[in-house]
Amino acid sequence: MSGPLHGFRGGLDLDGRRHTRDQAIRPGPLPRTLVLPLHQHIGEPAEPVVAVGDTVLRGQPVARADNYVCAPVHASSSGTVIAIEDRPVPHPSGLSAPCIVIETDGEDRWAPPLPPIDDPTDTPARVLRARIREAGIVGLGGAAFPTAIKLNPPADTPPDTLIVNGVECDTHLTCDDRLMRERPTEILSGAAIAAGMLGAGRVRVAVESDKPEAAHALERALEDSGLAHGPLAWTIDRIPERYPAGSERQLIENLTGRRVPPDGLPKDVGVITSNVATFAAIHRAVLYGEPLTQRIVTVTGDGVRQPGNLEARIGTPVSELVAHCGGYHPRVAQLVMGGSLMGRSLLDDAVPVIKGTNCLLAATPAELTPSAPAMPCIRCGACAEVCPEALTPQQIYWYTRSRDYTLADDWGVFDCIECGACAWVCPSQIPLVQYFRHAKGAIAEREKEQARAELARRRHEFRQERLEREKQEQAERRRRKKEALKQGKDDRKATINAALARARRKKSAEKED
Amino acid sequence: MEFPRRSSPHQTGASGVAAVMRQVLYALVPGTLALAWFQGTGVLVHLAVAILVALGTEALVMRLRRRPVAPALADGSVLVTGWIVALAIPPLAPWWVTASAVFFGVLFGKHLYGGLGYNPFNPAMVGYVMALIAFPREMTYWFPAAAPGDWPVDAAAAIRAVLLGADEATLDALTGATPLDLVHAGTPPSGVFMLEAGPGWVVAPLLFLAGGLWLMHQRLIDWRIPVAMLGTMAVLAALLWLLPGERPAPLFHLLAGGTLLGAFFVATDPVSAATTVRGRWIYGAGIGALALLIREFGGYPDGVAFAILLMNGAAPFIDYCFRPRRGTG
Numbered sequence: 064m065s066g067p068l069h070g071f072r073g074g075l076d077l078d079g080r081r082h083t084r085d086q087a088i089r090p091g092p093l094p095r096t097l098v099l100p101l102h103q104h105i106g107e108p109a110e111p112v113v114a115v116g117d118t119v120l121r122g123q124p125v126a127r128a129d130n131y132v133c134a135p136v137h138a139s140s141s142g143t144v145i146a147i148e149d150r151p152v153p154h155p156s157g158l159s160a161p162c163i164v165i166e167t168d169g170e171d172r173w174a175p176p177l178p179p180i181d182d183p184t185d186t187p188a189r190v191l192r193a194r195i196r197e198a199g200i201v202g203l204g205g206a207a208f209p210t211a212i213k214l215n216p217p218a219d220t221p222p223d224t225l226i227v228n229g230v231e232c233d234t235h236l237t238c239d240d241r242l243m244r245e246r247p248t249e250i251l252s253g254a255a256i257a258a259g260m261l262g263a264g265r266v267r268v269a270v271e272s273d274k275p276e277a278a279h280a281l282e283r284a285l286e287d288s289g290l291a292h293g294p295l296a297w298t299i300d301r302i303p304e305r306y307p308a309g310s311e312r313q314l315i316e317n318l319t320g321r322r323v324p325p326d327g328l329p330k331d332v333g334v335i336t337s338n339v340a341t342f343a344a345i346h347r348a349v350l351y352g353e354p355l356t357q358r359i360v361t362v363t364g365d366g367v368r369q370p371g372n373l374e375a376r377i378g379t380p381v382s383e384l385v386a387h388c389g390g391y392h393p394r395v396a397q398l399v400m401g402g403s404l405m406g407r408s409l410l411d412d413a414v415p416v417i418k419g420t421n422c423l424l425a426a427t428p429a430e431l432t433p434s435a436p437a438m439p440c441i442r443c444g445a446c447a448e449v450c451p452e453a454l455t456p457q458q459i460y461w462y463t464r465s466r467d468y469t470l471a472d473d474w475g476v477f478d479c480i481e482c483g484a485c486a487w488v489c490p491s492q493i494p495l496v497q498y499f500r501h502a503k504g505a506i507a508e509r510e511k512e513q514a515r516a517e518l519a520r521r522r523h524e525f526r527q528e529r530l531e532r533e534k535q536e537q538a539e540r541r542r543r544k545k546e547a548l549k550q551g552k553d554d555r556k557a558t559i560n561a562a563l564a565r566a567r568r569k570k571s572a573e574k575e576d
Numbered sequence: 577m578e579f580p581r582r583s584s585p586h587q588t589g590a591s592g593v594a595a596v597m598r599q600v601l602y603a604l605v606p607g608t609l610a611l612a613w614f615q616g617t618g619v620l621v622h623l624a625v626a627i628l629v630a631l632g633t634e635a636l637v638m639r640l641r642r643r644p645v646a647p648a649l650a651d652g653s654v655l656v657t658g659w660i661v662a663l664a665i666p667p668l669a670p671w672w673v674t675a676s677a678v679f680f681g682v683l684f685g686k687h688l689y690g691g692l693g694y695n696p697f698n699p700a701m702v703g704y705v706m707a708l709i710a711f712p713r714e715m716t717y718w719f720p721a722a723a724p725g726d727w728p729v730d731a732a733a734a735i736r737a738v739l740l741g742a743d744e745a746t747l748d749a750l751t752g753a754t755p756l757d758l759v760h761a762g763t764p765p766s767g768v769f770m771l772e773a774g775p776g777w778v779v780a781p782l783l784f785l786a787g788g789l790w791l792m793h794q795r796l797i798d799w800r801i802p803v804a805m806l807g808t809m810a811v812l813a814a815l816l817w818l819l820p821g822e823r824p825a826p827l828f829h830l831l832a833g834g835t836l837l838g839a840f841f842v843a844t845d846p847v848s849a850a851t852t853v854r855g856r857w858i859y860g861a862g863i864g865a866l867a868l869l870i871r872e873f874g875g876y877p878d879g880v881a882f883a884i885l886l887m888n889g890a891a892p893f894i895d896y897c898f899r900p901r902r903g904t905g
């Protein structure tokens with residue numbers, strides 16, 4: 064039941080540290096307040112459609128997607144909107160962003176669902192896409208790209224393969240493992256709907272080989288649901304554990320042998336991928352009309368007392384989620400959203416769970432690399448060896464340090480997927496990823512600067528042009544006026560002359576008479 | 577509750593530069609002991625001198641540069657430099673040969689270029705070549721042939737010789753040509769093995785090989801460099817050997833002089849080597865070829881150190897030529 068594998072370059076053998084793999088999914092708390100950021104996805108923020116004081120029901124849209132690259136936000140419980148204001152959001156900068164704040168009423172009443180679509184195979188892709196969009200579904204693996212757009216590839220390169228990503232390669236994550244084990248049918252059903260919409264004939268479900276229960280559950284569900292005997296070609300692929308096997312580009316290369324070009328997207332090589340939880344959400348949105356109001360979050364680390372996998376409402380403050388897991392251990396030192404390799408550190412636990420939150424890691428000092436001062440790079444090349452994107456991290460690091468951003472760009476800093484494999488192996492403990500983020504930021508800033516300068520230059524030229532034009536127009540007007548005046552004078556002269564002539568003619572005629 | 581900000585990754589798996597250096601030192605121990613066994617206690621005295629001078633120089637320079645001293649000493653890199661210099665100094669040479677070589681290597685080879693990580697040339701080789709040029713005679717004080725424990729002078733005499741200097745007559749009587757000198761004298765050891773010249777010339781290199789293989793297995797050195805270097809050397813040596821005339825066999829070259837020590841412990845020094853994958857093949861092959869050519873046709877008995885320094889100089893250019901292009905790899 065497994066397809067061929069092609070492997071991918073570089074990578075690490077990580078010990079997964081998955082202490083929560085045997086923790087069944089349990090319901091999260093119903094917090095007193097829910098904080099729903101308007102911007103939880105890649106693209107433009109959503110627009111609020113409620114006002115302070117409005118009462119809302121669970122599943123009711125509170126912000127709509129006005130832009131194409133956008134996703135609506137739904138209330139994740141019933142209650143009253145008490146504020147629409149800036150609140151801290153899960154962003155590494157620790158910045159605040161607009162959020163809709165709901166005080167829950169504890170009754171958790173649902174709004175009427177969207178009309179269920181009973182037979183998705185008979186429904187046009189357009190309609191299904193509109194539903195997925197309306198349900199606010201974004202990629203739940205962490206990247207949070209609006210799913211409806213992903214499922215709308217250009218007609219010229221129709222995808223032939225749909226990849227269902229069940230590879231949780233970062234450390235500590237078990238939410239997808241649990242989902243695959245407990246709800247395999249939902250995932251497969253969602254994948255079948257997506258493959259039907261795309262016209263892709265092949266579905267490959269990728270599971271890491273250290274999750275035999277998940278692979279087994281999927282295989283059984285494939286048989287039991289009858290999907291195995293349907294029109295789609297299914298495989299459940301067991302992927303060797305190797306970080307970052309779950310990263311999109313590496314996964315595609317591993318399964319299909321196709322390399323997504325550096326500036327390209329998976330659709331360019333005929334592949335669409337999404338995370339298992341995304342497909343489960345598609346299943347619920349299409350068949351039950353249920354918008355996305357919750358997701359499974361792994362709460363783990365030695366800094367929390369009762370780690371587990373929680374079905375958390377989007378908007379739940381992290382502090383409440385941790386409290387629901389028995390609270391912090393006094394030795395907690397660091398809070399990370401995501402796994403330990405790619406996760407982002409949180410400054411404050413007031414931030415809410417958002418659609419892309421897969422893991423909360425409350426780490427004790429023992430679980431962290433001590434932040435020893437970085438040593439000089441000894442050019443050992445270990446970083447280049449593990450880089451899955453075939454970059455030369457030490458060189459990019461060198462150029463970034465010397466602020467040679469053009470060279471950092473030349474050596475491919477923008478191809479860096481920030482997987483952290485290089486920093487993991489660096490014997491000098493250099494925070495390489497931090498440098499690469501900095502270089503990317505600096506280059507983007509510079510380009511923005513250039514764009515601004517260009518705009519200013521164009522504006523200036525435009526103004527010059529306009530002034531010039533106005534001057535010319537004025538001159539033209541003046542000239543015309545003068546001409547008109549002259550014309551007027553001439554006209555008068557002509558009239559006088561004509562009158563004189565007439566008089567003369569009259570006179571002579573009188574004489575002749 | 578508030579938390580500090582840190583950049584991902586939040587965990588790492590590397591053990592640090594000091595741990596790497598420590599393992600390199602472990603890997604040097606068997607070969608060093610063999611060398612001491614065959615070449616006498618002088619080897620250990622030189623080792624002690626080298627370590628003291630290495631640490632002292634590093635501390636002095638770091639203090640002068642107003643940088644923290646303790647971490648620099650703790651990273652172990654200067655110990656590796658000193659240790660390797662000591663292995664390259666003949667056992668009856670006076671102590672100041674080692675001391676000045678180490679001092680020069682650490683100061684000129686390492687710190688004048690900015691310290692750890694910034695030196696384009698391997699500091700140990702810089703020191704060794706300086707000694708070779710400055711003290712050509714003292715650098716020949718090797719015991720000619722040796723059987724295990726069969727030291728021509730006892731331990732006390734060896735220590736005295738190193739620390740106080742030995743008189744000319746004793747030296748002339750004790751020291752002699754190494755197998756590589758014989759190549760230049762036009763009488764290379766016949767037969768494939770240098771065993772004729774005494775097991776002392778074979779056992780220590782083989783133990784350095786073992787240490788190198790262990791480092792390779794620990795993934796602490798890149799296998800490509802020694803493989804490219806030894807492979808190139810063997811192929812070229814075989815070509816010369818097949819030509820008419822008296823030439824040593826390829827295996828002789830692989831075992832002689834500093835070949836194996838250089839291949840696994842010096843050429844692989846990441847700081848001064850090429851860093852790109854393809855570049856490392858070229859870099860290793862260049863060392864192998866140059867070392868062989870210098871040995872066969874050059875003026876110095878062993879060419880490995882010169883070959884490494886020459887290729888150190890070429891490494892940045894090699895890396896530039898073989899830098900990975902976007903989207904390839």
Ligand code: SF4
Pocket residue numbers: 439440441442443444445446447456457460485488489490491492493495
């Ligand atoms: S792993 Fe670290 S020390 Fe080694 S080359 Fe890369 S950046 Fe330098």
Ligand code: SF4
Pocket residue numbers: 446449450451452453454456478479480481482483484485486495496499
């Ligand atoms: S973080 Fe970037 S440079 Fe480092 S290994 Fe990953 S892709 Fe390569």
